Amino acid sequence: MKLLLTSGGVTNPSIRSALVRLLGKPVDECHALCVPTAQWGHPMCGPASVRGFAAAERRWQHLSGLGWASLGVLELTALPTIGAERWVPWVREADVLLVDGGDATYLCHWMRESGLADLLPSLPDTVWVGVSAGSMVMTPRIGAYFVEWPSAPDDRALGVVDFSIFPHLDAFPSNTLADAERWAADIGVPAYAIDEQTAIEVVDGSVEVVSEGRWTKFGS
Numbered sequence: 001m002k003l004l005l006t007s008g009g010v011t012n013p014s015i016r017s018a019l020v021r022l023l024g025k026p027v028d029e030c031h032a033l034c035v036p037t038a039q040w041g042h043p044m045c046g047p048a049s050v051r052g053f054a055a056a057e058r059r060w061q062h063l064s065g066l067g068w069a070s071l072g073v074l075e076l077t078a079l080p081t082i083g084a085e086r087w088v089p090w091v092r093e094a095d096v097l098l099v100d101g102g103d104a105t106y107l108c109h110w111m112r113e114s115g116l117a118d119l120l121p122s123l124p125d126t127v128w129v130g131v132s133a134g135s136m137v138m139t140p141r142i143g144a145y146f147v148e149w150p151s152a153p154d155d156r157a158l159g160v161v162d163f164s165i166f167p168h169l170d171a172f173p174s175n176t177l178a179d180a181e182r183w184a185a186d187i188g189v190p191a192y193a194i195d196e197q198t199a200i201e202v203v204d205g206s207v208e209v210v211s212e213g214r215w216t217k218f219g220s
Contacts, residue, residue, distance in 0.1 A: 001120050002127045002203050003160070005135035007167035008018045008196030009062030012212040016066075022127045022201070023095060030095035032068040036134040037076040038099070041106020041149040053100050063098050076107075079114035080141045086100055091119060094126065101132030101167075104142045105152035112139065117158055132167045135200070139164040143183045161202055166193040169214060177216065184218035 002022045010016050023030050036053050039045035045050075051057075054073050056065040064071055072090065074097070079087050091097070099107070111117040120128075128138070136142045138160040147155050164187045166180040180193035192200060197213025209215055 001123045002125070002161075002191055002201075003138060004127060004129045004199055004201055005138060005161075005165060006040075006129065006131055006199040007135070007165075007169070007171075007194045008088075009131050010066055010198050010199075011062045012131070014161055014210050014212050015109075015197075018201050018208075018210045019066075019127070019129065022203070024125075025095075025128075028067050029069055029094065031070045031072075032064070032096045033072045033074040033090065033094045034064050035074050035076065035097055035099040035107075035134070036102075036105060037110050038102030038107035038137070039075070041103030042133070042146060053088065060100075063100065063129065068096075071119075072174060076110040076114040076116060079116070084115055085207050088115075088119060091116070091126075092123070096129055097125040099128060099130045099134030099137070101134055103147070103149040103152070104133035104136040105147055105155065106149040107137045108157045109152075111158065119179050120160070135167065140189050141187055143187050144184050145179075147184050160188060161207070163207070163219075164189055164191040165200070166191060169193045169195040169216075171196055181218070187218075190220060192216070193218070 052061050055154045098208050139156045139157050140159040142153050168175045184191045194215045195213040198211035198215045201208045
């Protein structure tokens with residue numbers, strides 16, 4: 001799987017160019033599945049925000065609203081009840097998975113429970129575009145600072161990549177570089193603090209930062 005891990009989505013021409021390069025064809029020729037599951041685990045999200053994401057409303061212009069050939073919804077909490085023979089073909093036929101933010105530990109739980117986490121290694125050409133928690137879920141740990149789901153056993157995520165991500169740098173009063181430095185001191189792995197104009201591209205283990213904004217790497 002090819003990863004485009006962002007804080008705020010495809011927010012500038014540099015990130016969009018990276019996305020098109022990963023897709024291998026224009027956005028308007030690609031079929032996308034929206035994964036809203038992380039939203040259900042975060043107290044600031046709910047039915048209205050899930051609807052907005054799936055309907056590609058203006059707030060989601062940098063993710064579901066990019067002009068895809070088609071948009072579908074893949075709700076991970078439903079998958080265990082319908083059988084892999086139904087949903088696995090949907091995923092395999094998609095060019096890209098658009099994975100929205102929310103709580104990364106909740107998303108991680110349902111990626112495992114649904115079977116999607118086990119399927120990912122068999123999808124070498126599929127592009128994963130994550131926003132916030134949708135990016136953080138691919139890391140080893142998110143840090144207690146970002147855990148909002150009360151039932152989360154800890155802050156561990158999938159560990160698909162070997163670094164952690166502090167998103168929304170400077171976007172909120174509690175997401176300053178000083179906050180990121182304190183978070184990184186406890187995370188135990190290399191880490192990046194990224195703002196809304198930054199993405200991390202990962203292909204075959206190769207990591208490249210794509211940015212028109214501000215970012216910082218912690219650790220080696």
